[in-house]
Amino acid sequence: xxxxxxxxxxxxxxxxxxxxxxxxxxxxxxxxxxxxxxxxxxxxxxxxxxxxxxxxxxxxxxxxxxxxxxxxxxxxxxxxxxxxxxxxxxxxxxxxxxxxxxxxxxxxxxxxxxxxxxxxxxxxxxxxxxxxxxxxxxxxxxxxxxxxxxxxxxxxxxxxxxxxxxxxxxxxxxxxxxxxxxxxxx
Amino acid sequence: xxxxxxxxxxxxxxxxxxxxxxxxxxxxxxxxxxxxxxxxxxxxxxxxxxxxxxxxxxxxxxxxxxxxxxxxxxxxxxxxxxxxxxxxxxxxxxxxxxxxxxxxxxxxxxxxxxxxxxxxxxxxxxxxxxxxxxxxxxxxxxxxxxxxxxxxxxxxxxxxxxxxxxxxxxxxxxxxxxxxxxxxxxxxxxxxxxxxxxxxxxxxxxxxxxxxxxxxxxxxxxxxxxxxxxxxxxxxxxxxxxxxxxxxxxx
Numbered sequence: 001x002x003x004x005x006x007x008x009x010x011x012x013x014x015x016x017x018x019x020x021x022x023x024x025x026x027x028x029x030x031x032x033x034x035x036x037x038x039x040x041x042x043x044x045x046x047x048x049x050x051x052x053x054x055x056x057x058x059x060x061x062x063x064x065x066x067x068x069x070x071x072x073x074x075x076x077x078x079x080x081x082x083x084x085x086x087x088x089x090x091x092x093x094x095x096x097x098x099x100x101x102x103x104x105x106x107x108x109x110x111x112x113x114x115x116x117x118x119x120x121x122x123x124x125x126x127x128x129x130x131x132x133x134x135x136x137x138x139x140x141x142x143x144x145x146x147x148x149x150x151x152x153x154x155x156x157x158x159x160x161x162x163x164x165x166x167x168x169x170x171x172x173x174x175x176x177x178x179x180x181x182x183x184x185x186x
Numbered sequence: 187x188x189x190x191x192x193x194x195x196x197x198x199x200x201x202x203x204x205x206x207x208x209x210x211x212x213x214x215x216x217x218x219x220x221x222x223x224x225x226x227x228x229x230x231x232x233x234x235x236x237x238x239x240x241x242x243x244x245x246x247x248x249x250x251x252x253x254x255x256x257x258x259x260x261x262x263x264x265x266x267x268x269x270x271x272x273x274x275x276x277x278x279x280x281x282x283x284x285x286x287x288x289x290x291x292x293x294x295x296x297x298x299x300x301x302x303x304x305x306x307x308x309x310x311x312x313x314x315x316x317x318x319x320x321x322x323x324x325x326x327x328x329x330x331x332x333x334x335x336x337x338x339x340x341x342x343x344x345x346x347x348x349x350x351x352x353x354x355x356x357x358x359x360x361x362x363x364x365x366x367x368x369x370x371x372x373x374x375x376x377x378x379x380x381x382x383x384x385x386x387x388x389x390x391x392x393x394x395x396x397x398x399x400x401x402x403x404x405x406x407x408x409x410x411x412x413x414x415x416x417x418x419x420x421x422x423x424x425x426x427x428x429x430x431x432x433x434x435x436x437x
Contacts, residue, residue, distance in 0.1 A: 008268055009268040009270060009394070058247075076246070076249035077247040080245070083239050083240065083242070084236075092210065093212055097214070104211065105209050130250070131250050132248075152238065152239070152240045153240070154243065156203065156204040156243075157202055157204070157246065158204050159224065159248065160206050160208040161208060161220065163211050
């Protein structure tokens with residue numbers, strides 16, 4: 001601790017103000033002591049489709065320590081009235097429980113994510129995060145249900161959770177053998 | 187914590203949300219946390235639950251961020267010199283409330299928990315304590331303290347949380363399990379034994395950002411390796427002194 005004075009960590013780590021009202025499509029989320037903000041970024045506006053009225057809104061989230069590091073934003077999204085075609089979603093749980101790098105996520109075939117909306121000028125598939133990008137590369141926004149086609153409806157809000165377990169391991173053999181203590185402490 | 191952020195920003199009520207795992211990882215130790223805190227009224231699904239086209243009325247795509255908040259770069263260029271952040275505090279409250287453990291009185295006498303990891307034929311774990319018996323003996327020789335020695339890898343998450351909530355001195359070797367310090371009793375102390383090759387920043391950050399006291403103890407002897415796992419020897423005299431200090435703080 002410096003100078004005997006206790007300082008909070010808001011200058012370096014995101015602070016948090018819970019239970020703020022949220023009113024899309026434009027809202028800024030910040031606490032008094034930081035520059036944390038969340039603002040809609042990609043906005044796909046619903047149009048009258050065959051049955052659906054879809055919308056996809058994405059929000060950049062810039063962590064305070066990443067701002068200080070000069071690193072970019074992260075992104076999360078929410079959608080309403082969208083269809084996932086699970087016959088085009090593949091991948092099984094890794095036999096080891098921990099899939100190798102590059103194969104952590106599911107596979108998505110063409111048109112596996114469907115909606116009826118038009119893309120706005122903000123739409124840019126390069127902005128999605130790695131796990132989401134795989135899915136959004138197969139996003140079709142002009143979906144029309146075939147005659148007589150019935151869709152199963154999932155009413156509850158669904159959170160698609162793709163985990164990043166990280167690669168933090170203990171001692172690597174080469175590491176232990178080759179580096180001296182002074183090197184590792186530098 | 188990223189999931190918590192998304193819930194708060196979008197105003198999601200956990201009781202109204204169903205989580206679908208959208209990756210190839212096994213369920214893992216935190217599945218109980220996901221279920222109880224984020225999807226308490228609906229079972230957690232995998233994508234294999236459905237086969238054809240499914241219409242989702244509201245779908246949320248996760249905020250994945252590989253940037254861990256306790257990584258040393260958070261405090262670059264020096265160690266973190268501040269204490270507490272509302273982000274950690276809020277997440278801590280959220281999780282403890284989900285497990286009905288928020289309103290728990292601190293233990294009446296210092297409650298010391300030593301977390302150990304053990305290699306098994308199935309898993310060659312990251313870091314193990316080379317002189318585990320000596321360390322346990324030191325702790326058992328103390329008086330007016332309650333000592334628990336556990337391998338959290340063998341416990342359900344709810345059991346870990348309950349144990350740690352009644353702990354005010356947590357001791358362990360540098361590793362992800364020490365993140366549990368954020369759920370410990372108020373005014374708790376983290377004693378981290380860290381191998382010679384690791385910085386003492388990660389869990390210093392975790393402890394400080396949740397208002398806990400951090401006491402590092404560096405192992406001065408070289409680690410021995412078995413594959414990707416290493417054995418860390420705790421300097422026993424220093425350990426005795428550090429634990430004495432930690433217990434006095436917690437008392």
